[in-house]
Every structure is written in structure tokens, then in C-alpha cells.
Amino acid sequence: xxxxxxxxxxxxxxxxxxxxxxxxxxxxxxxxxxxxxxxxxxxxxxxxxxxxxxxxxxxxxxxxxxxxxxxxxxxxxxxxxxxxxxxxxxxxxxxxxxxxxxxxxxxxxxxxxxxxxxxxxxxxxxxxxxxxxxxxxxxxxxxxxxxxxxxxxxxxxxxxx
Amino acid sequence: xxxxxxxxxxxxxxxxxxxxxxxxxxxxxxxxxxxxxxxxxxxxxxxxxxxxxxxxxxxxxxxxxxxxxxxxxxxxxxxxxxxxxxxxxxxxxxxxxxxxxxxxxxxxxxxxxxxxxxxxxxxxxxxxxxxxxxxxxxxxxxxxxxxxxxxxxxxxxxxxx
DNA sequence: CTCCTAATATTGAAGCTTCAACCATCATAT
DNA sequence: ATATGATGGTTGAAGCTTCAATATTAGGAG
Numbered sequence: 001x002x003x004x005x006x007x008x009x010x011x012x013x014x015x016x017x018x019x020x021x022x023x024x025x026x027x028x029x030x031x032x033x034x035x036x037x038x039x040x041x042x043x044x045x046x047x048x049x050x051x052x053x054x055x056x057x058x059x060x061x062x063x064x065x066x067x068x069x070x071x072x073x074x075x076x077x078x079x080x081x082x083x084x085x086x087x088x089x090x091x092x093x094x095x096x097x098x099x100x101x102x103x104x105x106x107x108x109x110x111x112x113x114x115x116x117x118x119x120x121x122x123x124x125x126x127x128x129x130x131x132x133x134x135x136x137x138x139x140x141x142x143x144x145x146x147x148x149x150x151x152x153x154x155x156x157x158x159x160x161x
Numbered sequence: 162x163x164x165x166x167x168x169x170x171x172x173x174x175x176x177x178x179x180x181x182x183x184x185x186x187x188x189x190x191x192x193x194x195x196x197x198x199x200x201x202x203x204x205x206x207x208x209x210x211x212x213x214x215x216x217x218x219x220x221x222x223x224x225x226x227x228x229x230x231x232x233x234x235x236x237x238x239x240x241x242x243x244x245x246x247x248x249x250x251x252x253x254x255x256x257x258x259x260x261x262x263x264x265x266x267x268x269x270x271x272x273x274x275x276x277x278x279x280x281x282x283x284x285x286x287x288x289x290x291x292x293x294x295x296x297x298x299x300x301x302x303x304x305x306x307x308x309x310x311x312x313x314x315x316x317x318x319x320x321x322x
Numbered sequence: 323c324t325c326c327t328a329a330t331a332t333t334g335a336a337g338c339t340t341c342a343a344c345c346a347t348c349a350t351a352t
Numbered sequence: 353a354t355a356t357g358a359t360g361g362t363t364g365a366a367g368c369t370t371c372a373a374t375a376t377t378a379g380g381a382g
Contacts, residue, residue: 012301013297019300023311025189025232029231030315047182120170126310126314127311128174129310130307130314131306131307136177137177142300142303143180146180147184149288149292153191153287
């Protein structure tokens with residue numbers, strides 16, 4: 001499975017890779033730092049609440065939510081449990097199906113509304129204040145390309161072989 | 162501190178942001194999945210070993226290593242402890258200073274050499290196989306811009322205010 | 323020489339994620 | 353009816369990271 005000569009990265013790829021690794025390490029940390037400090041929750045928890053707040057009827061099937069949030073169902077389930085304990089979300093079985101909804105409560109909605117401005121401000125400062133319009137478009141395009149490749153390669157045998 | 166009207170994201174920024182969030186969530190997960198499966202360690206542990214293997218005399222001051230690895234000193238210290246237990250790294254006090262070196266052992270070097278091909282192959286599959294040369298350059302450039310903005314904004318009052 | 327401070331690193335507890343095992347429910351075929 | 357399997361979700365343990373508190377040591381001030 002691995003007897004072939006390894007395809008090393010060329011200089012240009014090395015450089016791109018190092019910055020990408022730095023980015024995927026530091027950006028999440030920075031987002032969490034702000035959200036913990038100002039709202040006493042993780043960025044991921046905020047993201048889940050935000051997704052629910054945008055969903056029709058402020059509810060989403062757990063599996064669908066996990067998908068949108070880029071998380072495993074297990075991770076999501078734990079998070080929903082925590083958010084439920086805080087009174088921001090509740091579970092609701094779906095009649096003709098074996099699934100459940102995660103439903104944003106009124107206090108939960110209030111919490112997102114409260115947290116959103118600080119979050120958005122942080123996103124501006126951490127990212128967009130350093131980019132002009134053209135760079136934003138480039139980011140969206142290149143990001144989409146990267147995501148596509150990621151999904152493709154993961155679909156084709158998760159990870160390696 | 163937050164009585165001003167929030168600067169919301171415009172449509173273009175929204176789109177860029179969502180893909181960026183997906184990226185910083187999924188890419189680390191994919192890297193960890195491969196490294197766990199094939200080498201029984203985290204991507205971060207591999208990264209630390211790799212940094213040491215490239216350093217002069219295969220050693221680096223802990224604070225310097227933390228910096229290069231984009232990690233807190235605390236996180237690094239825990240990781241070095243784990244790697245030490247595995248026999249891949251050892252600590253060594255620095256004579257004229259209150260610091261310590263993390264030193265890659267011979268087995269540690271062997272481990273990186275062993276793990277590198279699979280890792281690089283994964284990086285190709287997850288990322289570079291989806292990019293042409295021009296896109297790689299764009300990624301490096303844009304990534305550098307993002308990192309600069311990140312560092313700048315973090316330096317100017319960590320996170321929010 | 324001794325006290326004070328700053329720099330460097332370690333530690334333990336708490337919290338989050340992952341992994342694997344498990345439970346529940348619906349669809350299908352026998 | 354009932355076994356079978358597949359879908360959707362939950363759970364507990366183990367491991368990793370963070371946070372705050374704590375050593376430890378070097379460099380200066382008096």
C-alpha cells in the first residue's frame with residue numbers, strides 16, 4: 001500500500017501548506033477565545049445556534065444539523081445535550097420518522113442575537129479587515145475548490161487507502 | 162464597548178466565511194483521521210516531530226517550538242510529555258538560560274521518517290490534487306495575507322476590545 | 323548578598339471531541 | 353408475525369486542550 005516513491009511537496013506547495021496549517025490552527029483558536037471570553041461558549045456552539053436560528057421554524061434534524069455544522073453526529077449530540085441544559089435548545093421527536101429535531105428555544109434565540117454582533121465584529125477584525133473585495137472573491141472561490149477536493153478525496157476512501 | 166451598529170457581513174463575505182469555517186473544521190479532522198489510523202498519533206504530534214527533525218541539531222527551545230507549532234506553551238508541554246513517554250523526544254535544560262530544549266531522539270527521527278510519506282500523500286489527496294500551479298500560488302499568497310491580518314488583529318488586543 | 327521581578331516551563335482540573343459500542347425505530351421479506 | 357437489516361441517535365470512556373495556578377531560575381536593584 002505504500003511501497004511507491006512518496007510524492008513530496010515542491011517548494012511552492014510547501015509554502016502554501018505551511019500557511020494553510022498555521023491558518024487552520026490559529027483561526028479556530030482565535031474564534032474560540034473571543035466567544036469564550038465574551039459569551040462563555042465555544043465557537044462551535046455559537047455556530048450551531050446560528051444555524052438553527054436561520055433554519056425554517058428554527059429547527060433542524062440532528063443529522064442535517066451535524067452535516068451543516070461539519071461535525072460528527074456524536075459530537076453534535078453531546079453539544080445539543082449541553083445546549084439543552086443551558087435552556088437554549090430542546091430535542092423534539094419527528095412523528096413519521098426515527099429522527100429528532102433540535103429546536104432553538106426563545107432564550108436560545110435571544111442568546112444568538114446577543115452574541116452575533118461581537119462575533120461578526122471579530123470575524124471582520126480577524127479576517128476581512130485585511131482583505132479587499134477582490135481578495136474576498138478569491139477566498140470564496142479558492143475555498144470552494146479546496147472544499148470540493150476535500151469532499152472528493154474523503155468520499156473516495158476515507159483518508160488514505 | 163458594543164453600542165455601535167454591528168458591521169454585518171455582505172453576501173460575498175458571508176459566502177467566503179462559510180467556506181472558510183468549513184475548511185478549518187474539516188481539514189484538521191481529515192488530517193487527524195489519517196494520522197491516527199496509520200501512525201497512532203495526532204497530526205499535531207506529527208507536526209511537532211517534523212519541526213524538530215528539521216531544526217538544527219534536531220532540537221528547539223520549547224517556547225520557540227510552541228511558536229512554530231502555533232500552540233500555547235501549555236499545550237506543547239503536555240504534548241512533549243506524551244512524546245517523551247513514547248521515547249521520541251526528550252527534554253534537555255539549556256545551560257546559560259532558564260529554558261529547555263526539546264530534542265528529537267533517534268527513535269523519534271525514525272518515526273517521522275516512517276510517517277512522512279503517508280502524511281504527504283494525504284496532503285496531496287486532500288488538497289493539492291485539486292489545485293493547479295496557479296491556484297497553489299494563490300493559496301500561498303492569500304494564506305499569507307490572512308495570517309498577517311490574524312497576527313495583526315490578535316496583537317492589537319487579543320480577540321475583541 | 324538578598325530581595326524582587328520577569329521569563330520559562332510545568333501541573334492538575336475541567337471541559338470538549340472522538341471512538342466504539344449500544345439502543346431504538348422503521349422497512350422489508352419470509 | 354417475526355426475523356433481518358438499515359437508519360438515526362445516544363452514551364461512556366479515553367484522550368487532548370485550555371485555563372489558572374504554580375514552580376523555577378535568571379537578571380537587577382538596593
